[in-house]
Amino acid sequence: MNDSGPLDKKQRLYAEQVRQLYKQAPIGLASIPIIALIMVVLLWAVTPHWILITWYSAVLLVAAPRYWLVVKFSRSSQAPAEADRWRTGFIIGTALSGIVWGTASLFLFPLNSVAHQFLIALMLGGMVAGAAGTYSVIMGAFFVYSLPALIPLAIRFFLFADGFSIGVGLVVLVFEFLMVVNAKRVNAAIVSSLEMRFENRDLVETLAVEKERLEKLNTEYADEIIQRKRAEETLRESEERYRDLFENTSDLIQSVTLDGTVIYVNRAWREMLGYSEEEIPGLSLFGIIHPDSQAHCMEMFQRVMNGETLDRVEAMFVTKGGRTVMVEGNVSCKFKDGDPIATRGIFRDITERKRAEEALAQVHDQALEASRLKGRLLANVSHDLRSPLGAILGFTEMLQEGVYGPLSEQQHTAMTEIADSTEQLLIFVNNLLGQAQIESGKVVLHIKPFTPDDLLATISSTTRVVAQFKGLKLIGEVAPDTPVTLSGDLYWLRRIVVNLVGNAVKFTDQGTVKMRVYQADENYWAIQVSDTGRGIPAEAQSYIFDPFRQADETVTSQYQAGSGLGLSIVKQLTALMGGRVTLTSEVGQGSTFTVLLPLKPIQEETV
Amino acid sequence: MTTATSGKKPLALIIEDDRKQATIFEQALQMAEFETEIIRDGKAALERLAVTVPVLVVLDLHLPYVSGDDVLRQIRADERLAKTRVILATADPRMAGPLQEESDLVLLKPISFGQLRDLATRLRPPDTTG
Numbered sequence: 057m058n059d060s061g062p063l064d065k066k067q068r069l070y071a072e073q074v075r076q077l078y079k080q081a082p083i084g085l086a087s088i089p090i091i092a093l094i095m096v097v098l099l100w101a102v103t104p105h106w107i108l109i110t111w112y113s114a115v116l117l118v119a120a121p122r123y124w125l126v127v128k129f130s131r132s133s134q135a136p137a138e139a140d141r142w143r144t145g146f147i148i149g150t151a152l153s154g155i156v157w158g159t160a161s162l163f164l165f166p167l168n169s170v171a172h173q174f175l176i177a178l179m180l181g182g183m184v185a186g187a188a189g190t191y192s193v194i195m196g197a198f199f200v201y202s203l204p205a206l207i208p209l210a211i212r213f214f215l216f217a218d219g220f221s222i223g224v225g226l227v228v229l230v231f232e233f234l235m236v237v238n239a240k241r242v243n244a245a246i247v248s249s250l251e252m253r254f255e256n257r258d259l260v261e262t263l264a265v266e267k268e269r270l271e272k273l274n275t276e277y278a279d280e281i282i283q284r285k286r287a288e289e290t291l292r293e294s295e296e297r298y299r300d301l302f303e304n305t306s307d308l309i310q311s312v313t314l315d316g317t318v319i320y321v322n323r324a325w326r327e328m329l330g331y332s333e334e335e336i337p338g339l340s341l342f343g344i345i346h347p348d349s350q351a352h353c354m355e356m357f358q359r360v361m362n363g364e365t366l367d368r369v370e371a372m373f374v375t376k377g378g379r380t381v382m383v384e385g386n387v388s389c390k391f392k393d394g395d396p397i398a399t400r401g402i403f404r405d406i407t408e409r410k411r412a413e414e415a416l417a418q419v420h421d422q423a424l425e426a427s428r429l430k431g432r433l434l435a436n437v438s439h440d441l442r443s444p445l446g447a448i449l450g451f452t453e454m455l456q457e458g459v460y461g462p463l464s465e466q467q468h469t470a471m472t473e474i475a476d477s478t479e480q481l482l483i484f485v486n487n488l489l490g491q492a493q494i495e496s497g498k499v500v501l502h503i504k505p506f507t508p509d510d511l512l513a514t515i516s517s518t519t520r521v522v523a524q525f526k527g528l529k530l531i532g533e534v535a536p537d538t539p540v541t542l543s544g545d546l547y548w549l550r551r552i553v554v555n556l557v558g559n560a561v562k563f564t565d566q567g568t569v570k571m572r573v574y575q576a577d578e579n580y581w582a583i584q585v586s587d588t589g590r591g592i593p594a595e596a597q598s599y600i601f602d603p604f605r606q607a608d609e610t611v612t613s614q615y616q617a618g619s620g621l622g623l624s625i626v627k628q629l630t631a632l633m634g635g636r637v638t639l640t641s642e643v644g645q646g647s648t649f650t651v652l653l654p655l656k657p658i659q660e661e662t663v
Numbered sequence: 664m665t666t667a668t669s670g671k672k673p674l675a676l677i678i679e680d681d682r683k684q685a686t687i688f689e690q691a692l693q694m695a696e697f698e699t700e701i702i703r704d705g706k707a708a709l710e711r712l713a714v715t716v717p718v719l720v721v722l723d724l725h726l727p728y729v730s731g732d733d734v735l736r737q738i739r740a741d742e743r744l745a746k747t748r749v750i751l752a753t754a755d756p757r758m759a760g761p762l763q764e765e766s767d768l769v770l771l772k773p774i775s776f777g778q779l780r781d782l783a784t785r786l787r788p789p790d791t792t793g
Contacts, residue, residue, distance in 0.1 A: 438754075442754045442772050443684070443754060443773070445773050446687070446754075446772050446773020447681075447684065447773070449773050449775060449776070450686075450687030450773065450776045451683070451687065453687075453775060453776035453777055454687065454690050457694070457776065457777070459690055459694070482773065486771070513782070516775050516777070520777075547771070
């Protein structure tokens with residue numbers, strides 16, 4: 057698009073005129089030395105030679121820079137802005153040329169040869185006529201050439217002052233006038249032709265620009281259509297994706313107006329609650345919410361309308377078929393310009409989970425009840441077992457003691473076996489009950505003063521008799537520096553001693569079972585039971601204190617037999633009292649159990 | 664139903680409703696040189712304690728009419744019986760702990776004949792030896 061104004065057009069036209077001027081100049085310039093030479097030759101006979109040579113030199117001198125100017129112009133950028141400068145240069149050259157030719161009428165003019173006078177007039181007239189063609193494109197150039205060239209000629213004739221000469225002078229002036237008129241016409245034609253050319257060019261340019269613009273518009277429009285199609289496609293795909301997610305999720309999704317009218321729901325929602333797509337418009341959520349859940353849901357509605365988002369809320373829905381469905385999910389409110397417009401909810405069916413939870417709670421209650429019953433059963437069983445066991449043990453002991461008369465050796469042995477078995481049974485029953493108490497957390501320590509002798513006295517006479525019967529040395533020893541009285545729960549301490557000594561006697565076939573009470577360090581007192589029995593393999597020492605575990609079955613059957621509760625109870629009771637049990641043992645070398653307890657010594661004798 | 668032996672031996676009351684257990688206690692205490700008396704229920708025990716001051720009481724917790732711990736509380740409340748030693752016999756280890764405070768000794772049933780005899784011997788007042 058060419059948006060140049062009229063001024064630009066004028067400038068462009070002018071520049072083109074200047075260009076045309078230079079373009080036509082070479083022919084004229086080339087002819088000048090030839091024509092001048094012809095003139096010199098023709099005047100050679102009538103004009104002094106030095107004048108002719110000087111004049112011809114002047115012609116060449118003026119023509120040379122003009123050649124140079126034309127060559128320079130042809131090599132220049134020919135920019136319109138430079139046009140004025142080039143025109144001025146050209147006009148100066150042309151004016152000089154005109155002046156030089158004009159001098160021909162003054163200095164070359166032979167006063168005595170009319171023929172030569174007319175030759176000069178003819179040649180000058182021809183030169184001006186030629187100039188009317190070549191320089192008329194810029195009228196200024198024509199004027200500066202034609203006026204200096206012809207006016208001196210006219211003056212020369214007027215100077216003769218005779219009627220003929222004045223007439224010739226006037227003819228010269230008329231010629232000049234006609235040449236001017238002609239040049240002007242040519243100029244007008246050229247300018248008009250140039251203007252038309254420019255207009256055409258502009259038109260073509262405008263057309264080309266317009267064509268380009270239209271093509272560009274077309275392309276843009278096509279691009280826009282493609283892009284719009286693409287955007288539509290993307291939008292459609294995106295919409296499809298969201299719809300797919302929305303429709304195929306197993307969660308129940310709903311959007312509900314503030315008055316409870318369902319706006320839209322997804323497929324899972326419809327399927328779960330038994331409504332078809334056609335039944336949804338106009339459906340009220342309050343017809344879906346279970347009566348027991350209404351108040352709760354109204355409250356949730358209020359909260360979300362105040363801007364809260366509720367997570368993991370529970371509600372009960374009723375299906376079209378009347379089935380109750382329990383759901384859990386989150387509810388939030390959609391706002392427009394700060395006003396609530398709809399609530400949205402995403403729920404999942406938790407009916408099964410709720411049932412499972414209820415069932416689990418029931419099972420848990422049952423398990424607790426079972427555990428409680430087990431505890432009570434254990435207590436009752438052990439109580440009911442203890443009474444007859446007590447009688448067996450008591451009467452056996454009395455028989456052994458000879459209360460009912462002396463026994464034979466065989467009878468005595470039999471009594472010992474009975475007593476030993478009963479004692480084992482008793483320890484087991486006690487341990488079972490102890491374990492139940494520990495498990496139920498019902499062990500309460502009652503700290504009271506006791507004497508180390510009380511602990512030694514724990515070793516039952518039956519144990520003593522069994523040890524004696526097996527040929528074992530059973531030693532009870534209280535370290536001499538032990539205070540007379542210690543403070544602790546004697547009842548549970550006894551359970552520790554009974555188990556450790558009972559085990560030691562049971563698993564020792566020969567040698568010694570020794571129980572020692574001594575101060576281990578500043579804070580700890582030790583009850584140590586060592587034996588010379590079978591010992592416990594290293595690999596079994598780590599788990600021998602676990603309930604119902606003895607050294608592994610093969611070892612157990614080989615070395616010992618029992619419930620596996622004794623050491624577990626020892627460990628648990630010790631821990632309850634803030635102490636710890638250590639064991640050093642080697643197979644075949646016996647075992648040493650050391651129970652370290654933070655017992656408080658009492659210096660004053662209180663018992 | 665009481666069994667009494669004559670002489671200057673210290674008196675031990677055996678308050679126990681189980682006949683067999685009572686017999687064992689009686690034998691053990693007699694071997695420890697006590698004069699023994701068996702009482703079969705809590706009510707009878709309180710009546711008897713109102714008129715006598717035994718050196719030792721072997722008291723069962725589960726008794727007809729009046730429970731053993733009530734009897735124990737009565738004994739402890741009676742200044743007259745301040746020097747009476749009480750060995751509490753119970754088959755319920757859950758009771759053993761709490762009652763340790765009030766009794767001199769709590770023995771968990773079944774109580775060994777030899778153990779009771781030895782303990783009773785130790786509880787005899789020195790001036791009644793013989």
